Amino acid sequence: xxxxxAAAPESRSVVKIDPVYGHFINGKWVNGxxxxxxxxxxxxxxxxxxxxxxxxDVDAAVKxxxxxxxxSWSKLSGRERxxxxxxxxxxxQERAREFAVLxxxxxxKPIRESRDVDVPLAAAxxxxxxxxxxxxxxxxxxxxxxxxxxxxQIIPWNFPLLMLAWKVAPALATGNTVVLKPAETTSLTALLxxxxxxxxxLPDGVVNxxxxxxxxxxxxxxxxxxxxxxxxxxxxxxxxIARAVAxxxxxxxxELGGKGANIVFGDAAIDETVEGIVNGIFFxxxxxxxxxxxxxxxxxIADEVLEKLKRRxxxxxxxxxxxxxxxxxxxxxxxxxxxxxxLTAAGEAEGAGRxxxxxxMPDKGFWFAPTIFTGVTQxxxxxxxxxxxxxxxxxxxxxxxxxxxxxxxxxxxxxAGIWSEKGSNILWATQQLRAGVIWANTxxxxxxxxxxxxxxxxxxxxxxxxxxxxxxLKGSAK
Amino acid sequence: xxxxxxxxxxxxxxxxxxxxxxxxxxxxAEARAAMLATRSIKTTSKAxxxxxxxxxxxxxxxxxxxxxxxxQALCSKAFRPxxxxxxxxxxxxxxxxxxxxxxAREHLDSIGAQELPVAAVSTAFPxxxxxxxxxxxxxxxxxxxxxxxxDMVIDRGAFLSGRLIEVFEEIVAIREVCGDRAxxxxxxxxxxxxxxxxxxxxxxxxxxxxADFIKTSTGKVAPAATAPVVLVxxxxxxxxxxxxxxxxxxxxxxxxxxxxDAIKQLVLVNETAGPEWLNPSLFRIGASALLNDLLMxxxxxxxxxxASPNYVTID
Numbered sequence: 001x002x003x004x005x006a007a008a009p010e011s012r013s014v015v016k017i018d019p020v021y022g023h024f025i026n027g028k029w030v031n032g033x034x035x036x037x038x039x040x041x042x043x044x045x046x047x048x049x050x051x052x053x054x055x056x057d058v059d060a061a062v063k064x065x066x067x068x069x070x071x072s073w074s075k076l077s078g079r080e081r082x083x084x085x086x087x088x089x090x091x092x093q094e095r096a097r098e099f100a101v102l103x104x105x106x107x108x109k110p111i112r113e114s115r116d117v118d119v120p121l122a123a124a125x126x127x128x129x130x131x132x133x134x135x136x137x138x139x140x141x142x143x144x145x146x147x148x149x150x151x152x153q154i155i156p157w158n159f160p161l162l163m164l165a166w167k168v169a170p171a172l173a174t175g176n177t178v179v180l181k182p183a184e185t186t187s188l189t190a191l192l193x194x195x196x197x198x199x200x201x202l203p204d205g206v207v208n209x210x211x212x213x214x215x216x217x218x219x220x221x222x223x224x225x226x227x228x229x230x231x232x233x234x235x236x237x238x239x240x241i242a243r244a245v246a247x248x249x250x251x252x253x254x255e256l257g258g259k260g261a262n263i264v265f266g267d268a269a270i271d272e273t274v275e276g277i278v279n280g281i282f283f284x285x286x287x288x289x290x291x292x293x294x295x296x297x298x299x300x301i302a303d304e305v306l307e308k309l310k311r312r313x314x315x316x317x318x319x320x321x322x323x324x325x326x327x328x329x330x331x332x333x334x335x336x337x338x339x340x341x342x343l344t345a346a347g348e349a350e351g352a353g354r355x356x357x358x359x360x361m362p363d364k365g366f367w368f369a370p371t372i373f374t375g376v377t378q379x380x381x382x383x384x385x386x387x388x389x390x391x392x393x394x395x396x397x398x399x400x401x402x403x404x405x406x407x408x409x410x411x412x413x414x415x416a417g418i419w420s421e422k423g424s425n426i427l428w429a430t431q432q433l434r435a436g437v438i439w440a441n442t443x444x445x446x447x448x449x450x451x452x453x454x455x456x457x458x459x460x461x462x463x464x465x466x467x468x469x470x471x472x473l474k475g476s477a478k
Numbered sequence: 479x480x481x482x483x484x485x486x487x488x489x490x491x492x493x494x495x496x497x498x499x500x501x502x503x504x505x506x507a508e509a510r511a512a513m514l515a516t517r518s519i520k521t522t523s524k525a526x527x528x529x530x531x532x533x534x535x536x537x538x539x540x541x542x543x544x545x546x547x548x549x550q551a552l553c554s555k556a557f558r559p560x561x562x563x564x565x566x567x568x569x570x571x572x573x574x575x576x577x578x579x580x581x582a583r584e585h586l587d588s589i590g591a592q593e594l595p596v597a598a599v600s601t602a603f604p605x606x607x608x609x610x611x612x613x614x615x616x617x618x619x620x621x622x623x624x625x626x627x628x629d630m631v632i633d634r635g636a637f638l639s640g641r642l643i644e645v646f647e648e649i650v651a652i653r654e655v656c657g658d659r660a661x662x663x664x665x666x667x668x669x670x671x672x673x674x675x676x677x678x679x680x681x682x683x684x685x686x687x688x689a690d691f692i693k694t695s696t697g698k699v700a701p702a703a704t705a706p707v708v709l710v711x712x713x714x715x716x717x718x719x720x721x722x723x724x725x726x727x728x729x730x731x732x733x734x735x736x737x738x739d740a741i742k743q744l745v746l747v748n749e750t751a752g753p754e755w756l757n758p759s760l761f762r763i764g765a766s767a768l769l770n771d772l773l774m775x776x777x778x779x780x781x782x783x784x785a786s787p788n789y790v791t792i793d
Contacts, residue, residue, distance in 0.1 A: 003527070003748040003756055008518035112516060271713050272506025315749050324518035421501045441503050 005317075008324045010111045015102045017188065020049045023057050023211060024194035026064035027204030032057065036213070038187055041108035042321050042330035042365040050187045053212030058179065058219040061208035065150040065177040066225055068205030073177050074147070078134030085130030085172055087200040092123040095196065099189055103161055104321045106188040108330030108366070109284055111322050121446055122165035125464075128448035129173035132469060136174065139466045143473040147175035148227035148251060151472065152220040154241075155190075156233045157183035157332050158287035158388075163232050164190055166463050168207060169448075174472040176228070179208045181220055183233075185333050187211040218244075226250060230471070232289070235386075235412070235457050242460075253461030253471045255289065255453060257386040258414030261407035262292030262443065263429065265400070266300040268419035272441070274308045277392070280417060280443035282316060282328055282370055286390040287336070289458075290415035292443050294383060295372075295394045296403050302396050306374065310355065313370045318359040328359075328390060331366040340368050340389035347373045347382035352393070378409055386412070400425070404432040413455025417443045436462070481686045482722045487650070489643040496642065496682055502674035502710055511705035517745045524741070528776050529567055530756060531740040532559060535772075536597055536729065536764045538573040540604075540697065549578045550585040551793045557591040560773050560790070569769065570758040571627055573597040576620050583624030597627035597663070601652060604667075604696035606631040610648065617655045628656055629663045631696060634670045637680060645680075649687035663691035663729055663762075668707045669699040677707055681714035691727035697764060702732025705746060712750040715760075725754065731764025737775040740768055 022031045032051020039046050051057070073081070092099065099122075100114040109118070136145040151171050155163040160182055171178050182190035190209050197207045210216060214237075221229055221244050228251040231241050235256040245252050262280050264273055280292025297305055321329035331337040348354050352373040361367040368389055376383050376393040383393050397403040407416055416435040418426050426440045436454040439445060446452070451467035453459050461471045485491040519527055537556045539548060553572050560566040572582050572594065582596045598620035602608035608616075617628055630652050636644040649664055656662045664684035668677050684692050692711055695702035708730045715726045728751070730743055740763060747755045755761050770790045777785050 002753050003530075003744060004523055005517065005519060006521045006523040008520045116516070268500070269503035269506065270500040271710075272503035272510070275506055275510050324516070421503075441506065442509075 005325045007320070009320060009322045010101055010104075010115075010324055012101055012105060012322065014098050015105070017048050017102070021187070021191050021211065022051050023053060023061065024191065024197075024207070024209040025057070025061045026067075026208065027198065030057070030060070032211070036184070038106060038185065040105050040365075041185070041332050042362070044364050047105060048188065050211045053181065053210035053216035053219070055219045057210050057212075058216065058223055061179045061210045062150060062223050062225040064205035065179050065208050068203055069149050069177040072203040073206050074175060078136060078175075081172060081175060082130045082133035084200055084202050085126050085133060085169065088196055088202070089123050089126035089130060091196045091199055092119070092126060096120070096123070099161055099192060101322070102192055103189050104329070107157065107160055107186050108321050108332050110326040110329045111324055112326065113284060118159055118162045121448070122162045125162075125165040125169045125448045129169035133173040136469065136473070139469050141466060141470040141473060142476060143470040144475050146474040147472060148474055149176060150226050151176045151178055151228040151230060152223065152226040153178060153180040153230045154217045154220060154233065155180065155182055157186040158284060158289070160186040161189040161193065164193055166232070167230050170463070170468050170472050171230075172206065174469055176472055177206045179210060179220060179226065181210050181212060181217055184213045221245065224248075228252070228472070231255070238459065251471075253463070254459040255463060256414075256457060256459045257412055258289045258291065258454065258458050259294055259384065259386055259410045259412045260290055260292045260415035260417065260435070261294045261296050261433070262417040263296045263403045263407055263419065264298060264301070264305060265418070265420040265422070265425055266298040267421045267425075268301070269421055269441070270301065270305060270308060273419040274305065274312050276417065276419060276441070276443045277309055278312055278316070281392040282390050283444050285328055285331055285368070287332060287388055288444065290437055290444065292415070292417050293387060293392060294407070295392055296406055297394060297396050298403070299396050299398050306394065309372070313357050313372070316357060316359065316370050318361055318367065318369065320362070328370060331368050331389060334366055336388065337366040337368060340387055340391060343382055343385060343387045344371060344391055347376070347380060347393070350380045350382070352376045352380055352382060378406060384410065400429065404429065408432070408434045411457045414458035415439070481688070482724070484721065485686055492643055492646055492683070492686070495686065496679050499678055499682060502678050504674050504706070507674055507706045507709055511709045511746070514709075514745050514749055515705060515742050519741050519745065525776075525779050527741045527744050528737060528772050528779070531737070531744060531763065532769065532772050532776075533567040533570060534758045534761055534763050535569040535769050536571045536573040536731070536762045537569045537769055538697070538731070538764055538766050540573070540575060540599060544575065544578060546578070546581045548793060549574055549582050553582050553585045553591070554589060555769070555791060555793060557586065557589055557594055559769055560776070566773070566776065568594055570762045571595045571597045573599065573629065573764060575599060575603070576616060576623070579620050579623035579625045595626035596624055597629055598623075598625035599629045599696070601630040603629070603631050604698040606633050610651065613648070614651060614655055617652050621656065621660050625660055627661045627663060628652065629665055629693060631665045631667060632680065632684065634667055637671065637676070642683060646683055646687045649684055649689065653688035661690045662688065663693045663727075664689040665693045665696055667696055667699055668694050669701050674706060674710050677710045678714055681711050682718070685714070685718050685726050689726060691729050691762070693729040693731055693764065695732040697732040700733070703730030703734055705742065708743060708746055709750055712746060712755070715755070716751045725760055727760040727762065728755070729762040729764055734763055734765050735767045736771045740772060
């Protein structure tokens with residue numbers, strides 16, 4: 001008998017999308033001079049027209065942020081700042097459904113993930129940092145407790161609201177004011193967040209949101225009135241930013257790409273490991289900087305794991321992101337889809353074995369079936385470059401030392417996973433791995449209390465936890 | 479003797495076989511079960527799921543206070559769950575204590591429900607604390623009285639103290655009594671096995687020894703059929719099929735009271751063992767109160783409103 005799940009779409013009536021948006025500067029909506037369209041990647045429907053931030057817009061935003069820092073925000077006690085953050089967190093929870101539906105429409109991610117992961121975690125980041133605002137002296141940071149002033153923040157399209165929360169919450173808790181640029185393809189939840197700031201009565205100019213593309217980001221990075229840059233995105237752009245701020249007084253934190261190794265030892269709990277592999281690479285369509293995109297399997301169990309993985313992958317439900325039963329949504333943009341296609345074509349050309357599920361995909365929009373490549377070697381591009389899509393490269397190893405060697409043989413160092421029922425094995429492997437975040441018998445678990453960040457070309461600095469606070473505070477305490 | 483060619487019936491071969499099973503990571507299993515519980519089953523799929531669930535219910539009464547009259551009423555209800563709507567399928571089986579088997583069988587035959595099997599809880603249910611002789615006779619009695627399905631309990635004391643071969647041999651012996659005359663369901667009583675590793679091990683042990691079905695619980699111990707436990711058992715029957723090409727059934731029992739609970743079970747089956755198991759011959763739900771909730775939800779789907787509980791029969 002076949003158990004077909006009837007369509008169970010979340011209603012989009014809860015969100016109201018304006019046909020045109022301006023920038024949010026100094027607590028007010030400011031018309032943009034030029035605009036571009038933001039589309040729903042699952043249908044290619046135009047959702048809204050977004051303002052393209054110019055140098056002048058960025059300048060206005062920086063001035064507003066500086067003014068707010070000097071006149072209001074830096075004069076408030078930590079306890080007062082905390083009150084605003086708690087208020088924002090509560091409003092985000094109250095409007096959770098609105099945020100989740102809007103995120104899914106704009107980004108293409110399944111409603112199950114925006115509802116159960118992105119939005120609750122974003123609110124949790126505000127709650128967590130609200131608590132720190134009046135306790136910075138006791139956070140044990142190695143910096144002073146003095147804020148930088150105005151911070152410029154540039155965030156990616158994979159977790160639009162969550163990355164905003166990762167950036168804005170610690171900046172405000174530590175007493176900075178903010179100029180934030182959401183990613184070009186996913187501005188809508190940031191603009192809804194601007195409304196939340198208004199609703200919370202946040203003083204004008206403390207949070208400014210300038211939408212736009214790379215040129216807008218560049219204007220932020222190069223603006224002399226900004227004291228610190230925080231960027232999450234590709235390693236390529238991260239390097240450009242590092243060069244741009246190298247000769248300035250700006251502080252910089254970067255959270256960049258990754259090619260996470262997910263290492264499975266022969267004694268792993270196989271069914272849960274298979275779940276973890278799926279969660280590691282197919283969560284959020286694989287648009288995750290810390291995705292477990294390299295599966296490194298011990299030879300003795302490789303066949304069994306791959307067979308079970310394929311069977312499990314066949315159960316992944318691809319389709320309408322608003323359907324509550326969808327597991328894998330749309331690829332965020334045509335550009336990203338082209339990049340995934342280019343790299344997977346390279347994988348085939350280099351001789352790796354490709355296997356994709358037989359899912360039926362919608363006609364419109366940007367889609368890519370869950371895919372694995374077997375017989376991948378370290379020399380393949382698909383083992384070295386970040387694909388940022390639902391594509392898993394499978395390698396095997398014989399000895400634990402070989403697993404570590406392969407895992408570390410990458411310019412990246414953001415995440416890694418270890419699957420083993422043997423505690424000593426896990427502890428040994430975590431000591432050898434050069435990665436900022438290591439999960440044992442789980443993957444893609446996030447918590448505001450836990451610092452997140454990379455080794456090597458995966459980034460500088462940490463976000464979240466006590467460690468994340470210091471990135472927004474000046475100098476050394478000693 | 480050979481048991482699927484996987485063990486030879488000796489203590490050492492059984493131990494070796496069960497030792498090779500991969501572990502179960504409890505956190506991961508719970509997370510998977512919780513994720514599957516978020517599936518949203520609406521409209522046509524809900525209607526289908528309700529009828530499928532009704533056809534899988536082992537309608538059960540296992541009380542010391544059971545009377546012949548109550549058992550007869552239960553049998554009537556099992557055959558015609560909703561006397562006003564003959565499109566409602568009959569349930570999977572009627573499940574009673576040994577002494578009620580004859581009464582149930584006779585009544586079912588008298589109302590034309592010859593195809594509806596009677597299941598008997600056997601082997602000193604629910605504790606399993608009796609001599610082997612008593613357990614064998616208990617089973618034989620039930621079959622002679624007309625039981626087509628035997629729900630036996632395993633000796634949890636022996637299992638937990640590591641005397642696996644004793645548990646195994648007991649199931650083999652009961653299997654022999656059943657022969658071709660009755661299906662054998664083996665109750666693991668997972669609430670007493672506690673860990674998911676034990677659930678997996680006991681599932682394999684029971685399947686190797688000849689179970690047709692593995693069943694979670696007696697209904698007398700809490701927790702009973704929790705989602706992670708059912709998940710692990712469904713993984714076990716799926717993997718056992720890969721090894722042997724034999725499909726073993728699964729029966730969660732205890733604590734499944736609402737339509738929502740039942741639909742969650744069906745989702746677990748669908749996405750773990752697969753659609754082949756979505757069949758009363760391979761999946762049953764041991765329950766009593768559940769049937770009325772399924773009927774009320776069924777009426778709601780056809781009539782558009784919730785009826786008062788007075789519109790479904792209490793037994």
